[in-house]
Amino acid sequence: MAVTPASARLMRAAGLASVGVAAVLIAIKLYAYVATNSVSMLSSLFDSALDLGASMVNLLAIRTAVTPADAEHRFGHGKAEPLAGLIQVAFILGSSLLLLFEVGKHFLERQAVQQETVGIFVMLISIALTMALILFQRHVIRRTDSMAVQADSAHYLSDFLANIAVIVALVLSSLFGWWWIDPLFGLLVAIFIAYTALTIGRTSLDMLMDREMDTAEREKIKAIVRDHPEVLNLHDLRTRIAGKDRFIQFHLELSPEISLKEAHRISDAVEAQVIEAFPEAEVIIHQDPYGAADRPSPRFG
Structure with a gap:
């Protein structure tokens, strides 16, 4: 069945919102990384940069998915959504690998975190923006049951948790001078991001392979x-x-x-x-x- 005009508008709005939030987060996290030299901040910057790419792919997939069925696509264009989910998996796993490389580098070189207050302030802004986006995405999911928006929301939920982890790492590093806490939290974030990617990938693959309803x-x-x-x-x-x-x-x-x-x-x-x-x-x-x-x-x- 065709997607209703109201559902299509909500799905497009969710796609545009995720692109906008990702662009803002990249700008403020880049400034915070330069100021703090924190690997956990860098991990969050990597994730936001890949979020932007994934969200742009997602927006394109949503525009395709809401296109009505035509003579060449009698069953509609719904599979554009799980296909976008698999592309997101590639983005997310790529960010995990880059982050693991940086984590290893910081463990070996024992680089100290600087200007933790700047980093904490930036991460608080990131948390507020990400939470607002997630709440809007959840509203859209309830109204449309969109796979693409669900995948994007799961990705931003992992960002939300990662942002909290970055704040904890910065606070502990500032209070106790534990140089290893920053790369340790970067490692945990990388593992969590990879787990999120695999979860999204399995759901997307099920749809592409015409898995039965539950x-x-x-x-x-x-x-x-x-x-x-x-x-x-x-x-x-x-x-x-x-x-x-x-x-x-x-x-x-x-x-x-x-x-x-x-x-x-x-x-x-x-x-x-x-x-x-x-x-x-x-x-x-x-x-x-x-x-x-x-x-x-x-x-x-």
Whole structure:
């Protein structure tokens, strides 16, 4: 089914907001890194720089995903969203590798942190901006169920936690003079970023590989279908997810004594009930006489 104009506007707004926030964070964190020489600050700067690239890819994916289905893409453009998720994984893992290199360098050279107050002030601004963006993204996710916005939100949540870690590292370094606390927190942030990337990657890959809807949703579909008093059974239920869209198809088993017109009426009623439960779904129903599932399918000999 096509994305509604309201959902499309929200998704585009979320994409533009993430690009804008990332650009601001890069500017203030670059200033803070030059002032403090903190590797944990540098780790946060790396992440924000890659956030900008990922968010720009995300914005392009959202613009594609909300494009209505056409003659060449009959199932819509929803897979642009998980594809953007995989591209984000590459960005995030790249930032983790660069950060690990810097962490190792600072462990070996024992570089001291300077002007911690500047770094702490900048990170507080970063936390406020990131939290505002996450709250807006969560609102958009609730309204649209967008995979691209979910991936972006998960990424910025990792940034939010990383920013807190940077503040803790700067405070401890300032109070106790522990030179090793700064690269240690940089290492922990790098590991957490990599974990976030793998989580996003698995979800995106599931969508691209047409993974079935989860068991609870499939059971809900079966219950809705079987609840109709004139439906005797169903079989060959198949589902898949592409972005925010769901595709559902199954064979409906009806009495062999009814007319084609009656079968069509029952099928329409069942389809309406399924769509009521899954508003973004495209539902395809094939009518079979009861017991057809027990006979061998011609496709399999």
